[in-house]
Amino acid sequence: MRRVAVIGVGVTRFGRHDRTSAELFAEAAREALADAELSPGAVQALYFGNVVGGETERQLHMGPQAATALGIPTVPTTRIETACASSHAAFRHAVMEIAAGVSDIVLVGGAERVLNVPTADSTTYFAYASDATWEQPAGLTFPGVFALIARAHMAKYGTTEEQMAHVAVKNHRHGALNPKAQFQKPITLEQVLASPYVADPLKLYDCCPFSDGGAAVVLASEEVARRHPRAIWVLATAAASDSMLLHDKRDLARVPATERAAAAAYRQAGLGPTDIDVVELHDCFTIAEIVATEGLGLFEPGTGGLAAEKGWTSLGGRIPVNPSGGLKAKGHPIGATGAAQIAEIVTQLRGEAGPRQVEGARRGLVHTLGGNTATVLVSLFGRE
Amino acid sequence: MSEPSVTAKEFFERARAGTLTGIRCEGCGALAVPPREFCEACHRRAWRAVPLSGEGTIASYTIIRVAPARFAAEAPYAVAVVRLKEGVSLFGRVVDVPFEQLAIGLPVRFRPLSRDGETVLAFGPA
Secondary structure, eight states: OOOEEEEEEEEOOOBOOSSOHHHHHHHHHHHHHHHTTOOGGGOOEEEEEOSSHHHHSOOOOHHHHHHHHHTOTTSOEEEEOBTBTHHHHHHHHHHHHHHTTSOSEEEEEEEEOOTTSOHHHHHHHHHTTSOTTTTGGGTOOHHHHHHHHHHHHHHHHOOOHHHHHHHHHHHHHHHTTOTTOSOOSOOOHHHHHHSOEEETTEEGGGBOOOOBEEEEEEEEEHHHHTTOTTOEEEEEEEEEEOOSOGGGOSOTTOOHHHHHHHHHHHHHHTOOGGGOOEEEOOOSBHHHHHHHHHHTTSSOTTOHHHHHHHTTTSTTSSSOBOTTOHHHHHOOOTTTHHHHHHHHHHHHHHTOOGGGOOTTOOEEEEEEEETTTTEEEEEEEEOO | OOBSOOOHHHHHHHHHTTOEEEEEETTTOOEEOSOOSSOTTTOOOOEEEEEEOOEEEEEEEEEEOSOOGGGGGGOSEEEEEEEETTSOEEEEEEOSSOGGGOOTTOEEEEEEEEETTEEEEEEEEO
C-alpha cells in the first residue's frame, strides 16, 4: 500500500449560514486547494460526507452537487453517510483509493446545514441515527443516548456533573482561541451547572450546538506529497462498528467501537497512546469526551472525569484534547465534523495553530463517532 | 423445532398482546432480541422463539426534556434501558414511576403502550 499525506486543509466558519451545504463545502474546498497550491483540475476524485441534507435541504445526490458548486463537475464523487462520522469515513475511503494506487490526488470533506429548520425538527432528524423500530418510537433523542451513557458512567465510576462541566469550560476556553469557532467566548463552571437539563444528567451546556458549516482536506500520494514541504502524513486510519441497538450494549459506560478503532489504528502505526501529542476527539456531549479519552487509552477507564477536572486535557496539560474548541465550542455541522477535526490536527502538526498551538506537536489523533456510538473512526497523523 | 428468527413485526404484535419474545440459539444457547438471521456468538442459524418474563431492572435512564417534534407534547418523559431477568435488555419508555424515584437497579415490569396503532415498549412499576 502506498503512503498518503494531507497537503491542504480548509474550513468555513461554523455557525449559521445562508448558503447550501454544497456552497459551504465549495468554500472550504477552495481554501484547501489554495493551501495545497493546486488548481481544481488536479483533483481526481471527491468523497463527500453529509447526513440530513434530504431532510433540511430536500437534497440527495450531493456528491456531484458539491463538485458542481466547486467547479469540477466531471470528477467522480461518492457521498458517504455514517451519521456524525460521515466525513471521517469519507476520508478513510479516500486514503484507501490513493493507497491502492487508483488516484494520486483526492479531495475529501463534508458539509451540513441544520440551522434553517426549528430545533424540534433538527432534534427529530438527528434521532434518525438511532433505530427507527426499537428506539425512535419511544422518543429517544441524540442527547438521550449520551444521557444514558452518562448515568451509567456516573453509577459505575462516580463521575460527576461537575467533572462533565469541566469539559465544557475547557473546550470553550480553547474555542475562544479559534477564529473559525461558533462560540469564541469562555464560560464558567457555574454557567454550565446552572443551565437547564436537556436529557438528565446532561444540561444545555453539556451539549454541542446545532451548526452549519463545511470542511475539506486534500490528500495526495507520497510522490505528490514530497513536493509539499508542509505535508502531514497519514500514519493510520481505522473504522470500527458496534451493534446499532442500545439494547445489545453490555456496558453503557463504554464505547467498544472507540476501543476497537483505536487499537486498530495504534497497531497500523506501531504507536500507542503515550506517543500522541495532540488529540481532536468527538465531544458531541461532555460525557462523550470523558468516555473517549478512556477508550482511546489516554486515561484509565473511569478516570476521564478526573482528567477533565484536573486540567490534564487542557492546552498546557498532559495531553491536550480538542485545542480547536471541539464540537462543543467550535460547532458540529455533522457532515463536516470529521474533516474539520483532521484539518485542526494537520494545522497543529504544521505548527500553524497560533494561540492554540500545542508546542512541538509531532503526532496527532483524530476520533470521530457516529450517532449512537455504532460507528467510530480513529486516524493518526505525523510530521514524517 | 427451530424456526428462522422472529420478525420485528411479529415481535411487536406479540408485545401489543402483552408478551415479549426473545430468540434462543439452539447452537450455543445465546439469547437475543429478534430479528436476527445468524447468532452473533456462534454464527449458526437455529433460533427458537422464547417468551420473556418482562421483569427486569433499570440499567440506565434519562428524562427527555427536549423532544423530537412528534413527541413534544409528551415531554418531559422518562426512557430507560432495562435489563430483563433472562439477561437481554430492551429500551423503552418508563411510565407511572415518579421521576425522583428513577434509579439504576430499580425493578420494573413490561407493559405495552399503544399510540396511533403503533406499539411502543414501556415499563412500569414492578
